Amino acid sequence: MENLERTGFSVPKGKRICSVCGEVKRLSHFDGDSDRCADCCEKMVRTSVKWYCVPIALIFVLATVVSVYLTVITVPFIKSLDEAEKFAEGSNLSDAFDYYENNIMSMAESIDASVKEKLPLFGENKFFVPGTETFERYCEICAMADSEYEAGVLVQELFDKDFIKKNKTFSDYVSVTDAYDKVFATVQEINGKYEFTSAEDLRYDEIIAQFEKEKQNTDSPYEKGYYEYFKASVTQFYYDGKDELVEKVQYYLDEMIKFLPNEYAVYGSTVADSAFRSGDYDKAVEAAEFVLSKNRNLTEPYEWLAKAYYKKGETEKAFEVIERLNEAVPQSPVYYKLLIKYNLLENNIEAAEKASAEGDAANGELCEMVFNMYLSNNVGQIKRIARQVFAESIDFKAYQCALLLLKDEKQKAFETAYNDSYYRAYYYAYITGDTSLLSQGVINMTTLCAELCRDKAAVDDISQYGMCDSVTEKVINGELSFEDVFINGKAEIL
Amino acid sequence: MTVLYLISKLVTFPAVMVRAFYEHILLKLLRIPVEKASYLQFNEMFGHTEHDLTKTLSASVWFCCIPGLLQVLLAVPMMAASFLQLYVLSVTPTDPQTGSVSIMFAVCIILRVFGIWLLCNVFPLYEDALNLWEKATQANGFAKVVALPIAAIVRAGAFLERFGITLLLLVAETCLLFFL
Numbered sequence: 292m293e294n295l296e297r298t299g300f301s302v303p304k305g306k307r308i309c310s311v312c313g314e315v316k317r318l319s320h321f322d323g324d325s326d327r328c329a330d331c332c333e334k335m336v337r338t339s340v341k342w343y344c345v346p347i348a349l350i351f352v353l354a355t356v357v358s359v360y361l362t363v364i365t366v367p368f369i370k371s372l373d374e375a376e377k378f379a380e381g382s383n384l385s386d387a388f389d390y391y392e393n394n395i396m397s398m399a400e401s402i403d404a405s406v407k408e409k410l411p412l413f414g415e416n417k418f419f420v421p422g423t424e425t426f427e428r429y430c431e432i433c434a435m436a437d438s439e440y441e442a443g444v445l446v447q448e449l450f451d452k453d454f455i456k457k458n459k460t461f462s463d464y465v466s467v468t469d470a471y472d473k474v475f476a477t478v479q480e481i482n483g484k485y486e487f488t489s490a491e492d493l494r495y496d497e498i499i500a501q502f503e504k505e506k507q508n509t510d511s512p513y514e515k516g517y518y519e520y521f522k523a524s525v526t527q528f529y530y531d532g533k534d535e536l537v538e539k540v541q542y543y544l545d546e547m548i549k550f551l552p553n554e555y556a557v558y559g560s561t562v563a564d565s566a567f568r569s570g571d572y573d574k575a576v577e578a579a580e581f582v583l584s585k586n587r588n589l590t591e592p593y594e595w596l597a598k599a600y601y602k603k604g605e606t607e608k609a610f611e612v613i614e615r616l617n618e619a620v621p622q623s624p625v626y627y628k629l630l631i632k633y634n635l636l637e638n639n640i641e642a643a644e645k646a647s648a649e650g651d652a653a654n655g656e657l658c659e660m661v662f663n664m665y666l667s668n669n670v671g672q673i674k675r676i677a678r679q680v681f682a683e684s685i686d687f688k689a690y691q692c693a694l695l696l697l698k699d700e701k702q703k704a705f706e707t708a709y710n711d712s713y714y715r716a717y718y719y720a721y722i723t724g725d726t727s728l729l730s731q732g733v734i735n736m737t738t739l740c741a742e743l744c745r746d747k748a749a750v751d752d753i754s755q756y757g758m759c760d761s762v763t764e765k766v767i768n769g770e771l772s773f774e775d776v777f778i779n780g781k782a783e784i785l
Numbered sequence: 786m787t788v789l790y791l792i793s794k795l796v797t798f799p800a801v802m803v804r805a806f807y808e809h810i811l812l813k814l815l816r817i818p819v820e821k822a823s824y825l826q827f828n829e830m831f832g833h834t835e836h837d838l839t840k841t842l843s844a845s846v847w848f849c850c851i852p853g854l855l856q857v858l859l860a861v862p863m864m865a866a867s868f869l870q871l872y873v874l875s876v877t878p879t880d881p882q883t884g885s886v887s888i889m890f891a892v893c894i895i896l897r898v899f900g901i902w903l904l905c906n907v908f909p910l911y912e913d914a915l916n917l918w919e920k921a922t923q924a925n926g927f928a929k930v931v932a933l934p935i936a937a938i939v940r941a942g943a944f945l946e947r948f949g950i951t952l953l954l955l956v957a958e959t960c961l962l963f964f965l
């Protein structure tokens with residue numbers, strides 16, 4: 292316009308030049324003082340949008356839908372992790388570990404399965420995975436609730452080998468497991484060189500020196516720790532029942548815990564074991580409380596506590612401990628077992644019977660279910676749960692047999708011992724190769740019941756896995772009565 | 786500075802297009818004349834349609850906020866889902882259990898990239914933001930109370946986007962979270 296004016300062009304009055312089309316139009320064609328005519332304005336308002344942007348926008352919308360779906364399936368999973376964390380914060384480590392094992396891992400699998408059902412795009416590959424953070428916490432809880440050794444076993448069960456190598460946390464657990472296995476093999480070899488059957492012909496100082504030498508030769512802190520542990524074991528064997536036992540064992544275990552801080556359970560149980568051998572019950576109480584301060588879900592420390600208080604003559608305290616166990620691990624078979632055991636020792640048969648019935652009501656079905664799952668070959672999934680369920684209920688059942696024997700129900704006692712105790716332990720050993728559930732107590736009780744019922748075939752069957760001990764033989768021969776072993780506490784077979 | 790701006794727009798190209806598309810539709814709805822209906826001018830106008838300034842406060846607010854809100858609405862679930870998977874659960878590129886490539890990881894990386902693209906294209910051109918700011922400061926009473934904070938946010942955001950700083954921040958956040 293300025294140019295036009297400069298060239299002397301003048302716009303007639305009542306008209307204006309449109310800056311877009313350049314035409315001279317009447318003022319009524321312009322909106323206010325706009326320099327564009329209405330036609331041009333309309334054209335500029337009606338420019339066509341680029342429709343090729345729509346598919347791009349739709350891709351973003353699709354991605355958003357996927358994100359919302361992912362969030363919806365992930366949030367409950369993360370909430371369940373918080374649930375496990377709550378257990379861990381309250382030192383209920385075994386509960387936390389169980390929660391990971393039974394709820395979180397299966398939740399991840401069911402989420403994955405339901406995603407694949409809706410979207411069969413991924414074939415065999417997993418879509419929803421728990422994530423490394425989840426696995427790390429799971430293994431950490433396993434290490435704290437159980438031991439680093441078990442965490443290493445778990446890591447090897449769970450993960451791909453290459454993945455373990457790349458992740459330091461996981462490969463560390465495996466090194467602990469390897470360290471233990473290596474040290475155990477070396478210790479076996481050293482023990483093999485020194486043939487000994489009793490503490491008297493054990494060349495204690497030489498063996499300890501050999502362990503020390505091996506310890507110096509290794510750079511692995513885990514191996515060093517386990518050598519200290521085996522020193523404690525040998526010391527326990529050599530000083531059995533002697534006054535200096537606890538102190539000496541404690542020394543080596545203190546060394547061990549410096550290298551293996553998560554091995555507090557082994558630490559505590561070894562100290563408690565030594566304390567019972569030397570009769571230092573205060574020390575056993577101390578060891579039990581130490582372990583419980585780390586993980587109040589472990590059942591053994593409650594057993595040590597009950598035993599220690601009972602031996603000290605503080606029966607009331609022993610029963611308090613049993614109730615404490617029930618608070619930390621509600622309705623555990625161990626709880627009912629301890630109730631039977633100490634009520635019998637108090638000659639309170641009625642209370643023992645009540646505990647026996649309650650124990651069946653609380654755990655009978657679970658044990659039955661796990662056993663049936665075993666029979667239906669659903670093994671991998673339940674291997675770990677099964678061990679604890681079986682170990683505890685097999686023990687409980689053995690005490691139930693004691694009660695039945697006292698009531699002179701021999702046949703029923705035999706059936707319980709054989710079917711619910713022995714056979715389950717046997718089957719567990721058959722499937723897993725782990726014979727530790729076929730304990731001396733189980734063999735004693737089952738042999739005793741079989742002998743009393745004169746079931747020769749059963750006696751032979753059991754003898755394949757172990758012979759009953761001398762105390763049990765005395766009971767079979769009638770030299771000791773049931774009252775002697777279950778009530779008076781003169782001797783023990785369980 | 787145009788170089789930084791252009792780089793930040795080029796790497797987030799698809800979200801740029803979508804935002805320009807929203808802007809264009811809004812301009813039509815608000816009946817604001819458009820000079821050039823091209824989204825791809827390789828200058829400081831990249832990803833924006835050349836148009837007249839909005840004349841009223843309400844038109845300014847709509848024009849400056851709606852496209853951004855749409856972008857945020859789409860981006861937030863993407864950022865949330867990928868955050869939960871990549872950082873809370875720490876899903877790794879390979880599946881720990883099978884050692885094969887993790888589909889979840891790939892999906893979440895894509896979602897995160899999409900999210901960052903969208904979040905880098907939330908704010909309008911700085912000129913439009915300034916226009917809104919002026920309109921908001923000139924307004925009275927209730928309108929001012931409502932519009933001023935919005936205008937402040939839009940202005941600050943547009944300033945950051947002008948230099949590609951939002952992209953840098955988001956990429957930095959993504960990398961940082963991986964190390965934490």
Ligand SMILES: [Zn+2]
Nearest residue numbers: 309312328331
């Ligand atoms: Zn015109």
